[in-house]
Amino acid sequence: MEESLKASIRIVTVLLATLAVATFVITPWIAAQNSNFHNAPASAKQMKNPYEAQPPEAGKSLYHLRCARCHGENGEGSGNIPPLAQEKIKAATPGELFWFITQGDVNNGMPSWATLPQRQRWLIVNYAKTLGLPQSVRANSKPAAPEKSARLSAPPPRAPFTDYRYEKPGQSRKITLKDLPAPFATPSAPNGPKVVARPEGAWPQVPAGFKVEEYIAGLDGPRMIRTAPNGDFFVSESKIGDIRVFRGITTSGKAEQMAVFASGLNRPFGINFYPPGPNPQWVYVGNTDSIVRFPYQSGDLQARGPAEHIADVPGGDSHWTRDIQFSPDGKKMFVSVGSASNVDDPDVTPGEKNRADVLELNPDGSEMRVFAYGIRNCVGLALNSKTGELWCSVNERDGLGDNLVPDYIAGGWLLRLDMVVHGQPSGPAARRKTSRAERQSHYPRRDFASA
Numbered sequence: 001m002e003e004s005l006k007a008s009i010r011i012v013t014v015l016l017a018t019l020a021v022a023t024f025v026i027t028p029w030i031a032a033q034n035s036n037f038h039n040a041p042a043s044a045k046q047m048k049n050p051y052e053a054q055p056p057e058a059g060k061s062l063y064h065l066r067c068a069r070c071h072g073e074n075g076e077g078s079g080n081i082p083p084l085a086q087e088k089i090k091a092a093t094p095g096e097l098f099w100f101i102t103q104g105d106v107n108n109g110m111p112s113w114a115t116l117p118q119r120q121r122w123l124i125v126n127y128a129k130t131l132g133l134p135q136s137v138r139a140n141s142k143p144a145a146p147e148k149s150a151r152l153s154a155p156p157p158r159a160p161f162t163d164y165r166y167e168k169p170g171q172s173r174k175i176t177l178k179d180l181p182a183p184f185a186t187p188s189a190p191n192g193p194k195v196v197a198r199p200e201g202a203w204p205q206v207p208a209g210f211k212v213e214e215y216i217a218g219l220d221g222p223r224m225i226r227t228a229p230n231g232d233f234f235v236s237e238s239k240i241g242d243i244r245v246f247r248g249i250t251t252s253g254k255a256e257q258m259a260v261f262a263s264g265l266n267r268p269f270g271i272n273f274y275p276p277g278p279n280p281q282w283v284y285v286g287n288t289d290s291i292v293r294f295p296y297q298s299g300d301l302q303a304r305g306p307a308e309h310i311a312d313v314p315g316g317d318s319h320w321t322r323d324i325q326f327s328p329d330g331k332k333m334f335v336s337v338g339s340a341s342n343v344d345d346p347d348v349t350p351g352e353k354n355r356a357d358v359l360e361l362n363p364d365g366s367e368m369r370v371f372a373y374g375i376r377n378c379v380g381l382a383l384n385s386k387t388g389e390l391w392c393s394v395n396e397r398d399g400l401g402d403n404l405v406p407d408y409i410a411g412g413w414l415l416r417l418d419m420v421v422h423g424q425p426s427g428p429a430a431r432r433k434t435s436r437a438e439r440q441s442h443y444p445r446r447d448f449a450s451a
Contacts, residue, residue: 047095059127075131289315
């Protein structure tokens with residue numbers, strides 16, 4: 001009996017020690033999970049929904065009025081706003097969601113709904129938790145009929161700002177610092193896009209001598225087009241995880257051939273061909289959380305083999321697109337990674353590590369480092385075909401009111417010297433692992449204004 005008791009004590013002691021270690025390891029993980037969901041306090045997680053027995057449809061009209069313009073009618077997200085199917089949102093408890101919509105996060109574009117009656121907030125939570133099946137929704141949904149907009153009678157915007165009614169091909173407008181309004185001069189108004197049937201006569205306007213025709217229809221969320229050296233068009237369908245290839249143009253302006261090059265990807269966006277030149281051997285694809293590549297020979301309509309994992313990159317929330325470019329000599333690969341938030345500082349926010357920047361890697365995925373930072377969301381990367389300089393188009397911060405902050409295109413020496421241009425707070429100089437002089441030896445200085 002005594003030996004059995006001693007054995008039991010030893011087992012309990014080991015279990016307690018194991019539990020202590022597990023608690024030590026898991027507790028920071030739980031804290032990280034909570035911090036990822038807008039730092040909701042532990043008390044929010046335990047909140048009980050007094051209206052959970054109400055049918056979810058009871059909150060549909062409230063969701064439509066308060067949430068759909070940003071998050072989409074079916075929770076599919078819009079622009080840089082993540083879908084409600086995103087894992088961290090699905091994992092949040094109703095209490096955490098209730099706390100968040102009550103608290104709001106103005107800096108990240110989320111208003112506080114504290115003035116709404118408590119019952120309405122809970123009904124919104126009920127309905128939002130039922131969303132998040134984008135594939136079935138896509139399969140069964142049809143665009144709504146065109147809507148007449150009351151905004152058509154709105155007065156013209158104050159120059160130099162404009163809206164779609166006054167935009168014409170070839171026109172340009174110069175916006176200077178003195179033209180910008182003060183922050184919060186107007187309320188920040190989310191107004192995300194909503195897909196409707198194309199109104200009659202709505203068509204892209206182009207300069208004289210050009211014509212726009214419909215090349216292909218019926219794609220599901222196409223986001224990026226890259227042209228292969230042989231002239232094929234590679235298109236990323238980010239929502240469904242496909243890369244498609246289109247070849248040729250018929251006399252009626254349609255594609256001669258179409259094929260799925262690769263599928264089963266995780267929100268693919270960027271596409272590029274390696275090595276640079278007329279005979280690439282690989283097609284690189286930027287998933288939202290990784291870089292992969294497929295074996296390729298010019299003219300292939302399907303990948304010659306499975307995806308090869310090259311590198312992990314920060315993935316997930318908010319700005320999820322990852323574009324890819326290679327240096328002209330093929331020695332370096334550049335990957336754009338947008339911020340996980342609106343204005344959080346990467347140096348004090350763990351979730352922003354290696355985000356709001358352009359990463360540099362070797363083509364095999366090794367030696368990752370930050371090439372340029374302070375760039376809130378560099379969506380598209382491109383190389384100057386004459387100088388080889390790297391450029392990017394940047395989505396700027398939200399939540400400051402109308403006409404702030406202007407989006408911009410930056411490149412040349414601005415990116416090369418890791419300078420901060422408008423966006424995310426910059427990190428210390430120690431984040432740069434090579435000096436500016438070393439960088440300039442690879443990329444000769446050019447005048448930004450004339451590049």
